[in-house]
Amino acid sequence: MPSNKSVSDAPIxxxxxCRILRDHHLQRExxxxxxxxxxxxEKLFFDEKGYADERVDCEGSxxxxxxxxxxxxxGYGIDFSQPSNDVSSGISLVAQKILEHGVTSxxxxxxxxxxxxxxxxxxxxxxxxxxxHGAGVLGFHxxxxxxxxxxxxxxxxxxxxxxSSGGKDDLMExxxxxxxxxxxxxxxxxxxxxSAVRELCQRGITVSxxxxxxxxxxxEEAVQAGASFITHLFNAMLPFHHxxxxxxxxxxxxxxxxxxxxxxxxxxxxxxxxxxxLRIAHRAHPSGLVLVTDAITAMGLPPGRHTLGQQVxxxxxxxxxxxxxxxxxxxxxxxxxxxxxxxxSHKKGNLDYGSDADLVLLDDALNVKATYISGEEVWRRxx
Amino acid sequence: MRLVxxxxxxxxxxxxxxxxxxxxxxxxxxxxxYFTLGLPTGxxxxxxxxxxxxxxxxxxxxxxxxxxFNMDEYVGLPRSHPQSYHSYMWNxxxxxxxxxxxxxxxxxxxxxxxxxxxxKYEEKIQEAGGIQLFVGGIGPDGxxxxxxxxxxxxxxxxxxxxxxxxxxxxxxxxDNDLSKVPTMALTVGVGTVMDAKEVLILITxxxxxxxxxxxxxxxxxxxxTVSAFQQxxxxxxxxDEDATLxxxxxxxxxxxxxxxxxxMRDTVECLLQIHKTHVDRLGELP
Numbered sequence: 001m002p003s004n005k006s007v008s009d010a011p012i013x014x015x016x017x018c019r020i021l022r023d024h025h026l027q028r029e030x031x032x033x034x035x036x037x038x039x040x041x042e043k044l045f046f047d048e049k050g051y052a053d054e055r056v057d058c059e060g061s062x063x064x065x066x067x068x069x070x071x072x073x074x075g076y077g078i079d080f081s082q083p084s085n086d087v088s089s090g091i092s093l094v095a096q097k098i099l100e101h102g103v104t105s106x107x108x109x110x111x112x113x114x115x116x117x118x119x120x121x122x123x124x125x126x127x128x129x130x131x132x133h134g135a136g137v138l139g140f141h142x143x144x145x146x147x148x149x150x151x152x153x154x155x156x157x158x159x160x161x162x163x164s165s166g167g168k169d170d171l172m173e174x175x176x177x178x179x180x181x182x183x184x185x186x187x188x189x190x191x192x193x194x195s196a197v198r199e200l201c202q203r204g205i206t207v208s209x210x211x212x213x214x215x216x217x218x219x220e221e222a223v224q225a226g227a228s229f230i231t232h233l234f235n236a237m238l239p240f241h242h243x244x245x246x247x248x249x250x251x252x253x254x255x256x257x258x259x260x261x262x263x264x265x266x267x268x269x270x271x272x273x274x275x276x277x278l279r280i281a282h283r284a285h286p287s288g289l290v291l292v293t294d295a296i297t298a299m300g301l302p303p304g305r306h307t308l309g310q311q312v313x314x315x316x317x318x319x320x321x322x323x324x325x326x327x328x329x330x331x332x333x334x335x336x337x338x339x340x341x342x343x344x345s346h347k348k349g350n351l352d353y354g355s356d357a358d359l360v361l362l363d364d365a366l367n368v369k370a371t372y373i374s375g376e377e378v379w380r381r382x383x
Numbered sequence: 384m385r386l387v388x389x390x391x392x393x394x395x396x397x398x399x400x401x402x403x404x405x406x407x408x409x410x411x412x413x414x415x416x417y418f419t420l421g422l423p424t425g426x427x428x429x430x431x432x433x434x435x436x437x438x439x440x441x442x443x444x445x446x447x448x449x450x451x452f453n454m455d456e457y458v459g460l461p462r463s464h465p466q467s468y469h470s471y472m473w474n475x476x477x478x479x480x481x482x483x484x485x486x487x488x489x490x491x492x493x494x495x496x497x498x499x500x501x502x503k504y505e506e507k508i509q510e511a512g513g514i515q516l517f518v519g520g521i522g523p524d525g526x527x528x529x530x531x532x533x534x535x536x537x538x539x540x541x542x543x544x545x546x547x548x549x550x551x552x553x554x555x556x557x558d559n560d561l562s563k564v565p566t567m568a569l570t571v572g573v574g575t576v577m578d579a580k581e582v583l584i585l586i587t588x589x590x591x592x593x594x595x596x597x598x599x600x601x602x603x604x605x606x607x608t609v610s611a612f613q614q615x616x617x618x619x620x621x622x623d624e625d626a627t628l629x630x631x632x633x634x635x636x637x638x639x640x641x642x643x644x645x646x647m648r649d650t651v652e653c654l655l656q657i658h659k660t661h662v663d664r665l666g667e668l669p
Contacts, residue, residue, distance in 0.1 A: 030478070042473045046462060049484035 007048045010035045013375060014052035018361070020063045021331055022351050031063055033357040036374030040353040058361060061369055064331045065349050066104025066358030068338035070183060071141055071231070071265055071292035073109045080108045083117040087124040095134025099379040102360035102368040105136040105348060107182045109294075112144030112155035119176035127180050130358070130373040138342060139182025139205075143231060145174060146186040146196070147211035151236040155211065167195030181205055182342060185231040187212035188222035201226030206342055208265075209247050211236040216249040223256055229341055230264040232294060233281055234273050251285040263341040265292040266333070282325055289333040290341055327366070384599065384612070385619040386638040387658045388627055392587045395623045396430025399518070399585055401662035402619070403435065404444050406516050406581070412448035417486070419450045419508075421517030421576065423528075424471045427585050428520060436479040446482040450511050452504075453489040454519060454528035454576075457565035458542065460492055466556045467492075490540070490569040501540040501569055508575070517579035521586050524548060525594040525607030529570035536603070536611040538572030573611045581617040584609065589625040596629035 015031040022029065032039040032052065044050045074080045076097050078090040091108050098106065110121065122140060130136030145161045152160060163170045170192075171178065183206040186193060197207050209219055210231025215238070219227075230237075230247055238246035245252075250262045266278060266289055282289055339349020347356050357375035360368055371379040389395040403420070412418040422428075438444040456468045464470065469489055477487055488507055494500035508514060519527050524546070530538060531546045545553075550564050557563040576582060586595050598609040599620065612618040627635050639655045 041478065042463065042470070045473060045477060045484045045487070046469055046489075051484060 007050070008034065011053040012039065012044070012050065013054045013056060014041075015056045015058050015063060015359075018058035018061050018063045020351055021065065021328060021335075024328055024332065026062060026328055031351060031359075033375040036357055036376075038351055038353050038355050038357050043353075061361040061363060062327075062331075062366075063351070064102075064360050064362060065335040065339075065351055065355075066135075066360050066371065066373065067102045067291075067334040068138070068342075068349060069098070069103050069106040069293055069334075070138075070229075070290065070338050070341065071109050071143070071294045072098075072106055073111060073295060075295050080121075081110045081113050081117065083113075083120045085120075087121045091125055091137065092134055095130070095137065098135050099130075099371045099373075100368065100381075102362070102371050103135050104130055104358035104360070104371060104373050105138050107138050107141040107342075109141040109143055112147065112152070112159045114159050115174050115176065118142070118174060122176055122180065125180060127182075130378070131376065132373075132378050134378075136358075136373070138344070139180050141183040141185070141208075142175065142181060143185040144211065146170070146184075146190055146193070148187040148189065148213050150213050151187070151211045153211060153236045162190050163192035163196055166192050168199045171196055171199060178203055178205060183208055183229065185210040185229075187214060188227065189214040189218045193222065194225050197222055197225040197227055204343070209237075209250075212247060213238050214247055215244050216246055216253065219247045219250050220253055220255040223250060223253075223260070223262055228260065228262055229290070230262065232267050232272065232292065233264040234277055235267070248281075251281060251288065261288060261340070263288045263290050263337055265290050265294075267292060267294050279325075282329075286325070286329060288337065289329070290337045291330070291333040330366075385658065386599065386634075387619060387621045388635065388639055388655065389621070389623055389659075391623050392430055395585065395587055395621050396428075397434050398659070398662055399428075399431045399583060399621045400434030400438065402583060402621075403431070403516065403518065404438050405662055407444065407446075407449060410515065414448065417448050417450045417511065419452065419511045419514045419516075421514045421519070421571070421579060422451050422453050422472070422476075423518055423520045423585070424453065424455075424468045425520050427587055427591075428518065429475060431518075431585060432476045436476070439480045446480045449482060450486040451482065451488060452508055452511075452514060452571075455568050455570040456490040456492045458492040458497065458567040458569060460565050462491075462493065466553075492565075492569055497542045497569060501542065504540045504569075504571075505575065508578075514576075514579035516581045516583060517576050518583045518585065519576060521584060521591055521594050521598065521609050522549070523590050523594055525597055525609050527573065527576060527584070527609045527611075529568045530573050530608045532606045532608065534573060534605060534608050536605050536608065537574040537577075539574050540569065540571045543568055543570050573608050577611060577615055582612055582615055582619070584612065584618065584620045586620060586622040586626045588623070589628055591622075591626050592629040595620070595622060595626050596631075600631060600634060 013033045018031060019026045020029050020031050032041045075094050078094050080091065084090065125137060127139050128137050144155050145159050146163065147155065147160060149160055161174060184200055185208040188209055189212060200207050206229055207227040208229035208231045209222055209227055230250060233248065240246065240248040251264065256262055264281065267273065336345065336349045339345040348358060357372060359372040361370040363369055369381050370377060387398060389398055407418050410418045453468060453472060460467045462469045472489060490504055491500055521527060524532055526532065529543045544567050550566060553564050554561055594607065597607040603610045603613050
């Protein structure tokens with residue numbers, strides 16, 4: 001049936017025979033899309049007297065919001081931190097490949113590098129939406145160099161830095177500029193970190209704590225100054241101790257300013273974190289869980305598949321390992337929570353009316369069947 | 384009047400749905416000749432709607448050439464509120480069928496001029512050629528739509544203040560906060576429903592038993608507004624056993640019919656049997 005043209009000429013698509021993630025539950029409900037956004041069908045019916053132009057039969061699939069990966073260092077032979085002259089094409093390649101895994105938006109992550117690398121790489125990539133060409137780029141995640149020596153992990157020691165000039169100047173000097181940066185991971189125990197945290201937050205950049213030996217008070221101060229994320233919880237930080245829980249203690253801290261939330265990244269591959277530890281974190285603070293891949297260039301399997309496979313396995317793993325973590329919670333950990341973390345949940349990470357129609361169609365085992373960005377199919381299994 | 388007594392809610396819902404389905408199919412609506420249907424809301428017709436949706440899904444029934452007119456809607460409640468009758472109709476019926484949205488009419492409780500809205504609704508019904516079949520329910524106090532006790536039996540579509548009882552009964556849908564419950568509604572009048580060619584009233588549950596008995600065993604009385612349909616040429620009351628609890632045994636026996644083994648064969652066939660199979664013989668239903 002043709003749509004009523006009273007409000008808009010744009011075609012309306014109705015996804016039928018599906019279960020959608022809405023209000024934290026999987027519900028047997030149709031999903032309507034127009035002009036790249038989720039449409040309210042009741043309003044369409046009563047206000048516009050309109051109906052669908054096209055119906056897509058999902059054959060019983062689950063429709064979840066497209067996944068958002070806020071920590072991915074590269075993949076498929078690409079390393080985002082390599083100072084090439086053409087960073088864009090590397091990012092584009094990865095952006096395209098991760099569509100197969102239901103990732104519709106991501107933050108290309110740069111590990112600790114010398115200023116020259118940041119100065120060269122950052123200006124080459126702008127925040128941009130996704131589409132057939134690949135997942136959308138939400139901005140860089142700069143993991144380092146303002147991190148702790150003791151917890152550098154795989155980061156190169158010689159490029160670690162401190163806030164010697166007092167915060168803002170250090171940031172600008174090191175990174176060159178902060179446009180197109182979505183998140184910065186730093187160690188809050190570094191002197192003068194507070195002004196850096198505030199400067200970043202003022203610019204709308206998410207501040208994450210990681211690669212740090214901060215104690216709980218230092219971490220809490222950073223949160224009060226605006227920090228809202230923990231980079232790969234448990235890894236590269238002091239272990240939980242009952243007299244000083246350290247950064248991990250933020251999950252249950254009572255010093256978080258009202259109305260604010262601390263999210264935590266989790267590489268739930270069963271390797272970085274013991275599933276039992278993962279469960280403790282999830283039970284303590286289920287709404288803060290953010291699933292990340294932290295994928296790197298060279299993994300045994302093609303990184304993408306590891307990533308996606310990892311993410312999907314993680315979800316399954318979460319489902320299998322974490323009693324009480326439902327499919328819905330796992331899906332939200334990969335979509336809603338990262339969107340909330342980045343402050344973009346008004347248009348991404350959910351299937352609410354008005355949100356961008358970035359979707360992933362999954363079977364019951366949570367394998368990706370198809371990926372959509374702004375209502376357009378950008379990948380389909382077997383196509 | 385026909386009184387069709389089925390065993391339970393499920394059976395009465397199914398009978399009513401088959402009846403409606405048959406009427407539409409027999410009418411054979413088309414682009415030039417729409418079937419007009421009056422519709423109720425509430426828990427009583429829910430099962431009937433479910434069945435109609437099922438008939439639609441199995442390909443037996445299309446609403447492409449059907450126009451609907453709902454009985455009522457609250458005043459001042461946002462249309463998207465989960466308790467509005469617009470929401471009820473969308474979620475429980477319209478979104479599952481193929482009706483053209485332009486043909487689904489519900490009174491607008493947020494119109495600037497409520498009286499004009501009521502007037503226009505009456506006009507829309509006229510323009511559509513009148514209602515072929517008006518389906519309704521009955522309140523515990525015998526009201527039809529929001530025509531509460533005392534409503535004129537020749538009333539038309541208008542604004543009504545809700546009875547205290549109704550507001551109290553509705554409170555449970557508004558977090559038990561009386562201040563949130565709507566106090567007024569727009570409703571078709573008793574006269575409006577009487578104008579329909581045919582009327583089908585659904586009544587289920589023991590709490591409706593008294594209302595049913597007053598409606599069909601006593602006189603026509605504006606304190607039990609459904610009683611007005613005693614004066615309509617073609618009215619069918621569909622109910623379950625529980626709704627008959629206040630009726631006289633004689634009334635129930637008459638409509639269900641008495642059956643003894645030797646009378647089965649050649650004497651008057653049981654009325655209920657006739658009614659039960661009536662819906663199955665018509666139309667192309669499985």
